[in-house]
Amino acid sequence: MPNTKSAAKRVRVSEKRRILNKAYKTSMKNKIKAVLKAIAEGKSVEEVQQLFRVAQSAIDKAARRGAIHKNQASRRKSRLAAKVKAYVAAKEQGV
Numbered sequence: 001m002p003n004t005k006s007a008a009k010r011v012r013v014s015e016k017r018r019i020l021n022k023a024y025k026t027s028m029k030n031k032i033k034a035v036l037k038a039i040a041e042g043k044s045v046e047e048v049q050q051l052f053r054v055a056q057s058a059i060d061k062a063a064r065r066g067a068i069h070k071n072q073a074s075r076r077k078s079r080l081a082a083k084v085k086a087y088v089a090a091k092e093q094g095v
Helices: 005-041 045-065 070-093
Strands: none
Touching: 005 045, 005 070, 045 070
């Protein structure tokens, strides 16, 4: 229980930020999962690349809002890009 007025406000603000951060992170994760699912299901290259662009945007937005660290955003985009690139290469090879 907060003892001062400012501490009480910090509790309110922190809770509000936590909920917003959770929303950004959940949205980001769902978009990443959509890309991975499309790859697993063998969807078209164009569709996977479109989903990847959407996921990239969501990752950047989460980092911009401070929901995740910028280095984590960079790492997630890099790993996802590597998977998309490998998938595209495999599709072009006809695998």
